[in-house]
Amino acid sequence: xxxxxxxxxxxxxxxxxxxxxxAVVGGDVxxxxxxxxxxGATVVITDGLITAVGADVKVPADARVIxxxxxxxxxxxxxxxxxxxxxxxxxxxxxxxSVQRGNQFAASFTVADAFNPRSTLIAINRxxxxxxxxxxxxxxxxxxxxxxxxxxxxxxxxxxxxxxxxSIDKRDAALVVNLGEKGxxxxxxxxxxxxxxxxxxxxxxxxxxxxxxxxxxxxxxxxVYSTTDLAVLGRVINGEIPLxxxxxRASDIERLLDLADEFKIRTIVHGGVESWMVAKRLAAARVPxxxxxxxxxxxxxxxxxxxxxxxxxxxAAGVKIAFADGSGxxxxxxxxxxxxxxxxxxxxxxxxxxxxxxxxxAEIYGVADRLGSxxxxxxxxxxxxxxxxxxxxxxxxxxxxxxxVQAMNSRQTLLRDRxxxxxxxxxxxxxx
Amino acid sequence: MLAGCGSDEGQEDSAERAxxxxxxxxxxxxxxxxxxxxLTGTGERLDAAxxxxxxxxxxAVGADLEADDAEVVDAADKWITPGVIDVxxxxxxxxxxxxxxxxxxxxxxAPVTAEVWAEHSVWPQDPGFAAALAGGVTSLQVLPGxxxxxxxxxxxxxxxxxxxxxxxxxxxxxxGFKMACGENPKRVYGSRGxxxxxxxxxxxxxRAAWIKAADYRDKMQAAADGAGEAPVRDLQLxxxxxxxxxxxxxxxxxxxADEMAVMxxxxxxxxxxIAAFHHAVEAYKIPDLLAANETCAAMWADWWGFKMEAFDGxxxxxxxxxxxxxxxxxxxxxxxxxxxxxQEAAKVIxxxxxxGIEIPPERAVQWLxxxxxxxxxxxxxxxxxxAGKMADVVVWSGNxxxxxxxxxxxxxxxxxxxxxxxxxxxxxxxxSLGTAAANGGAL
Numbered sequence: 058x059x060x061x062x063x064x065x066x067x068x069x070x071x072x073x074x075x076x077x078x079x080a081v082v083g084g085d086v087x088x089x090x091x092x093x094x095x096x097g098a099t100v101v102i103t104d105g106l107i108t109a110v111g112a113d114v115k116v117p118a119d120a121r122v123i124x125x126x127x128x129x130x131x132x133x134x135x136x137x138x139x140x141x142x143x144x145x146x147x148x149x150x151x152x153x154x155s156v157q158r159g160n161q162f163a164a165s166f167t168v169a170d171a172f173n174p175r176s177t178l179i180a181i182n183r184x185x186x187x188x189x190x191x192x193x194x195x196x197x198x199x200x201x202x203x204x205x206x207x208x209x210x211x212x213x214x215x216x217x218x219x220x221x222x223x224s225i226d227k228r229d230a231a232l233v234v235n236l237g238e239k240g241x242x243x244x245x246x247x248x249x250x251x252x253x254x255x256x257x258x259x260x261x262x263x264x265x266x267x268x269x270x271x272x273x274x275x276x277x278x279x280x281v282y283s284t285t286d287l288a289v290l291g292r293v294i295n296g297e298i299p300l301x302x303x304x305x306r307a308s309d310i311e312r313l314l315d316l317a318d319e320f321k322i323r324t325i326v327h328g329g330v331e332s333w334m335v336a337k338r339l340a341a342a343r344v345p346x347x348x349x350x351x352x353x354x355x356x357x358x359x360x361x362x363x364x365x366x367x368x369x370x371x372x373a374a375g376v377k378i379a380f381a382d383g384s385g386x387x388x389x390x391x392x393x394x395x396x397x398x399x400x401x402x403x404x405x406x407x408x409x410x411x412x413x414x415x416x417x418x419a420e421i422y423g424v425a426d427r428l429g430s431x432x433x434x435x436x437x438x439x440x441x442x443x444x445x446x447x448x449x450x451x452x453x454x455x456x457x458x459x460x461x462v463q464a465m466n467s468r469q470t471l472l473r474d475r476x477x478x479x480x481x482x483x484x485x486x487x488x489x
Numbered sequence: 490m491l492a493g494c495g496s497d498e499g500q501e502d503s504a505e506r507a508x509x510x511x512x513x514x515x516x517x518x519x520x521x522x523x524x525x526x527x528l529t530g531t532g533e534r535l536d537a538a539x540x541x542x543x544x545x546x547x548x549a550v551g552a553d554l555e556a557d558d559a560e561v562v563d564a565a566d567k568w569i570t571p572g573v574i575d576v577x578x579x580x581x582x583x584x585x586x587x588x589x590x591x592x593x594x595x596x597x598x599a600p601v602t603a604e605v606w607a608e609h610s611v612w613p614q615d616p617g618f619a620a621a622l623a624g625g626v627t628s629l630q631v632l633p634g635x636x637x638x639x640x641x642x643x644x645x646x647x648x649x650x651x652x653x654x655x656x657x658x659x660x661x662x663x664x665g666f667k668m669a670c671g672e673n674p675k676r677v678y679g680s681r682g683x684x685x686x687x688x689x690x691x692x693x694x695x696r697a698a699w700i701k702a703a704d705y706r707d708k709m710q711a712a713a714d715g716a717g718e719a720p721v722r723d724l725q726l727x728x729x730x731x732x733x734x735x736x737x738x739x740x741x742x743x744x745x746a747d748e749m750a751v752m753x754x755x756x757x758x759x760x761x762x763i764a765a766f767h768h769a770v771e772a773y774k775i776p777d778l779l780a781a782n783e784t785c786a787a788m789w790a791d792w793w794g795f796k797m798e799a800f801d802g803x804x805x806x807x808x809x810x811x812x813x814x815x816x817x818x819x820x821x822x823x824x825x826x827x828x829x830x831x832q833e834a835a836k837v838i839x840x841x842x843x844x845g846i847e848i849p850p851e852r853a854v855q856w857l858x859x860x861x862x863x864x865x866x867x868x869x870x871x872x873x874x875x876a877g878k879m880a881d882v883v884v885w886s887g888n889x890x891x892x893x894x895x896x897x898x899x900x901x902x903x904x905x906x907x908x909x910x911x912x913x914x915x916x917x918x919x920x921s922l923g924t925a926a927a928n929g930g931a932l
Contacts, residue, residue: 148796149676178794351825354585354617355924361586362925388794395832398892449832449892450839469793469803476773476809477844485774 078103079460080116081439084125087408089132089416090430100130102437102460110431123455123462125441131411132430133188133438133458134394137347137379137418138301138327139387141190142172142179142216142224156197157211158204164232164258164293165285166211168194174216174224178388180467183218185391186446186453188438189226189428191418192216193233193301196243208243208254209234212289213301215422217438219458230422231301231325232293237309237359252312258282259320262290299323299421301347306359307331314342325421327381330360333367336374345377345421350400368413369404378409379418398447410447436460508608510658512647514902519543519559522569522884530571530858530873534851540569542880545902550874562898568889570854571874572627572881572901574861575827576740576787577767577820581631581646581654582607584615585824585920595634596641600678600685601698603666604724605641607633611654614918617824622648622907622916624828625883625896628659630865632767633667635742636677638685638694640667642728643740645865649901650916663866665764666732668695670743670752671798692751699759702729738764738866740787744798746774753782765864767820768792769810770802776813785816785864789826790833807834807856808841808848818864819856830857835890850890 079102086098088110099116101109116122143155154171157163172192182190193213196206210233215226235243240251261280265287271277272284280287292298302313305328314335317324326332329346332339339346353365364370371378380396382389397410405413419429427436437460444451456463475488520542527535527550539554540547548556582594593610596602611631621629626648633640643665644658651657670691679686685694705726712719731737739756743749743766756763765785766772770793772779772786779786788810793802811817819834821827834853841848862872870879880903887894899907908914 146794146797146800149672150797351829353828354620354824355921357586357588364925389791392791395836395892399829402893402895447892448839449835450842450890452839452843472801473773473803473805473809473844477805 076104077460078117078120079123079437079457079462080120081123081125081130081441081455081457082116084128084130084441086110086130086431087132087411088431089412090432092432097126098130100431100437100439102439102457105437105459105461107431107433107435107437110433121462123441125455128454129442129444129446130431131186131440131442131446132415133440133456134186134414135189135379135418135429136187136381136387136390136393136414137191137421138193138381139190139390140195141182141192141218141387141390142174142176143168143192144387145173145176145178155193155195156206157194158197158200158206162211162283163207163209163286164211164289165283166194167214167228168192168211169214169216169225169228172214172216172225174220174222177468178390179218179220181388181469182391183220183456183458183463184453184465184467184470186440186442186456187218187390187393188440188456188458189215189217189419190390191230191422193231195233196235196239198242205245206243208236208240208251209258212298215424217458219461219463226428227422227424229289229292229298230424231299232289233301234303236302236304236313237306237328238357239303248309252316256316258286258290259294259322262287262294266291266294293322294320296321296323299325301325301327303327305330307334307362309359310335311338314338314344317342317344330367331362332376333364333370333374334362336371336376339371340375343377345379345417346371347379347381347421349381350396350403366403368400368410372405372409377417377421378413379421380413394447395449398449401447407447508606508655508658510660511653511655512649512651512658512660513656514545515649515904515906517542517545517880517900517903517905519556520900520903520905521554521556521559521561522564522882523561525564525567525569525884526888527569527874528851528854528889529875530855531875532851532855534849540874540882542882542900542903545880545904547874547876547878547880547882549876562884564884566887567897568885568887568894569874570625570883570885570889571858571872572883572899573625573830573857574865574872575621575626575629575821575830576765576818576861576864577822578621578629578631578827579634579822580617580621580629580824580827581611581613581615582633583824584612585617595636597636597677600637600674600694601639601725602633602637602641603639603698603726603728605633606644606664607631607642607667608644608654608658611644611646611657613651613654613657614920616918616921617827618648618650619916619918619921620824621827622899623896623909624830625885625889625899626827626830627881627883627899627901628862628865628867628871629827630665630740632665632740635667635669635673638669638674638691639698639729640669642737643667645867647901649906650918659867661867661870664731664737665740665865666728666737668739668741668752670741670748671745672796673742688748692755695755696758698729699733699755702726702733703759706730706733732761733759735762738864740765740767740864742767744768744770746771749775750778753778753784764866765816765818768799768822770799770806772815773803773806773809776810776815779810779815780813783816785818785860786810787818787820787861787864789822790819790836804836804840805844805846807837808844808846811848811852811856812846816860816863817856818860820861831885831889831894832892835892838890850888853890
């Protein structure tokens with residue numbers, strides 16, 4: 058019995074074998090890059106990087122071949138917001154490592170350090186095509202001792218779903234802040250208070266940039282924020298790290314844009330239910346929006362003007378978009394393809410919907426030089442689909458991350474196979 | 490032509506009784522839907538078939554139907570199904586916007602509140618009703634939440650706008666009855682230092698309630714037989730006795746297979762039937778037990794892991810229940826999910842195919858229609874496209890299990906109540922006036 062269990066574990070933890078060459082042969086390749094769609098093409102990946110893409114590419118003699126004839130080949134999917142690897146079971150079980158309460162540290166809280174590449178969620182989402190994810194801190198209501206989360210939640214990271222030790226691609230992809238109704242919850246009273254907390258933090262960071270040396274010598278008044286926080290905020294001021302702001306109401310988005318203009322910082326809107334009302338300004342400021350196409354109800358007074366065709370409206374106005382699950386439930390990050398399909402029904406062009414779940418998130422988080430499309434020089438994140446990837450009845454045939462062919466099983470497929478078994482002569486506990 | 494008030498069953502729901510249905514179907518003309526792929530809800534698929542609606546009823550389904558006075562709608566390339574039925578909704582009791590002042594779904598003041606009725610919390614102006622209609626939902630059961638062991642009565646509604654909940658009540662539908670297993674009741678009451686704080690405490694709580702109910706029933710019966718005085722009318726016990734008598738149908742929130750098995754034992758002990766387990770995330774582990782007890786499993790396609798008792802969720806769940814001959818239902822429990830129950834079923838179809846189980850569309854549609862109607866006790870009047878049934882019908886732009894398909898027309902009792910892209914036909918709640926939704930933006 059132990060031998061069997063060991064065999065299962067070996068399959069689940071697909072070993073990394075650098076130096077391998079893989080060729081995905083004969084598929085219709087949707088590169089999401091300048092080459093567009095290439096029919097009957099071959100993609101070659103060597104040492105984790107894409108080395109050739111095209112219809113007349115020769116398959117190297119030593120390559121492991123994946124037959125994709127009659128199939129669609131896309132870049133790996135990139136979910137632009139969630140808590141993969143940070144939360145196993147959200148309610149009354151844990152671990153939940155995405156939330157920090159108390160104000161000693163805010164901006165410098167780094168979820169990358171809590172990431173668990175062996176979380177059950179990783180394989181479950183990986184086998185459905187998700188290869189990269191933004192993992193983000195989030196606020197939460199006050200605990201029993203009255204400790205509340207700060208308006209600034211901390212640093213979000215880009216992670217891959219390889220399940221290996223080398224899962225964090227970028228530790229500091231964005232600084233998460235909460236405005237609007239969420240900001241009210243954390244700032245304690247008004248959304249103006251939330252904006253004020255953020256502004257104060259930025260002002261201190263600028264002051265610290267100018268007077269940090271004096272402060273270290275004891276020749277400057279104390280700061281509210283820790284120096285580790287001020288260092289991170291300084292990188293926001295310098296334009297190195299964008300602010301990822303949870304905000305829905307149109308007027309709150311306008312205030313965020315005012316703040317961005319004033320401090321010359323980069324911002325990303327997360328939620329953005331009413332963002333269509335300020336789409337022109339968002340486009341002019343080149344501020345992307347991460348949205349859930351299914352969120353069409355006035356769930357609160359920040360979302361009164363919700364609409365199903367939000368993605369199409371923003372796209373038409375020239376705003377860069379990406380899709381995140383509305384519930385924030387990362388367990389089903391895999392449903393990003395459903396969101397893409399639904400967005401097309403709202404009027405978004407199909408190619409734009411595919412871009413929104415691949416290249417756009419990579420661009421938004423500054424990793425598009427390595428990720429997001431099938432182009433020579435980029436990392437080999439590839440998904441082979443037997444049909445239209447947005448269709449709910451279509452599941453991937455093969456998934457590659459950095460050129461590694463992934464095992465197509467997960468804890469859920471093991472559960473399924475145990476109860477799918479026609480031979481019921483053995484109790485479930487012995488079916489493995 | 491104005492249709493009559495309610496149905497024959499509606500007359501039984503006597504006007505003398507408080508809170509009886511006052512539903513009146515909207516005006517309708519005869520309609521002949523021509524040339525569609527028809528999934529009847531009985532497990533049949535008819536290609537290039539017609540559906541004739543008149544007087545609020547389905548008159549006929551088949552090839553080359555004729556009707557002189559009917560409006561003919563070209564439905565070639567369209568698919569037609571019975572109206573979608575959601576057995577688990579909190580529309581109206583947890584409406585949008587979900588402010589604290591709207592939080593009316595859980596009477597979290599005692600673990601047994603059989604005396605409360607969800608319909609007394611339903612806010613008919615919830616914009617979620619109109620959004621669900623755009624998803625083809627023609628009937629739904631609104632339930633109390635799951636904080637309590639016994640949460641109270643559920644109500645089945647026709648998805649039509651009304652000024653009061655009585656205007657929406659499905660004529661003649663039995664009441665539902667909400668019970669909850671597992672984590673929620675023990676967390677809510679355990680955190681207050683009161684019972685139940687464990688699963689064994691949960692079970693003791695259900696059993697104590699049924700013992701009181703049986704005693705109340707016996708005393709009432711004795712009084713009716715002239716042996717002693719009737720006890721004072723007790724709303725809580727009255728509802729519980731309604732369950733024991735089979736007049737009120739049990740809908741039991743229960744995730745884990747082992748807990749469902751225990752609940753079936755309790756039902757056996759006290760002589761009642763469980764119509765359906767809801768959120769039955771582990772139903773695939775006990776499909777034989779469900780089939781033997783004629784208890785439906787109402788499931789999400791893929792919700793899992795948000796709590797410990799949901800950790801073993803798999804996408805093939807509904808398919809494995811269906812394969813075993815048990816009654817499988819896809820439900821929403823969500824104002825968002827209710828708008829796309831067809832998409833949830835599609836996920837199961839795909840996952841089942843991946844596991845080697847082929848489920849044709851005519852089979853899967855039963856999870857949203859006929860099986861749901863059975864669990865709600867309304868399968869005599871809705872859930873299938875059969876002559877004589879209420880004309881609750883959806884015309885889809887294509888195969889309803891494609892992500893690109895949308896409901897184009899929705900009929901309730903023969904009346905066109907939704908038409909995609911036609912703002913004049915579609916209802917707008919008072920709350921949505923002046924918002925994007927009022928201009929069709931939400932749909």
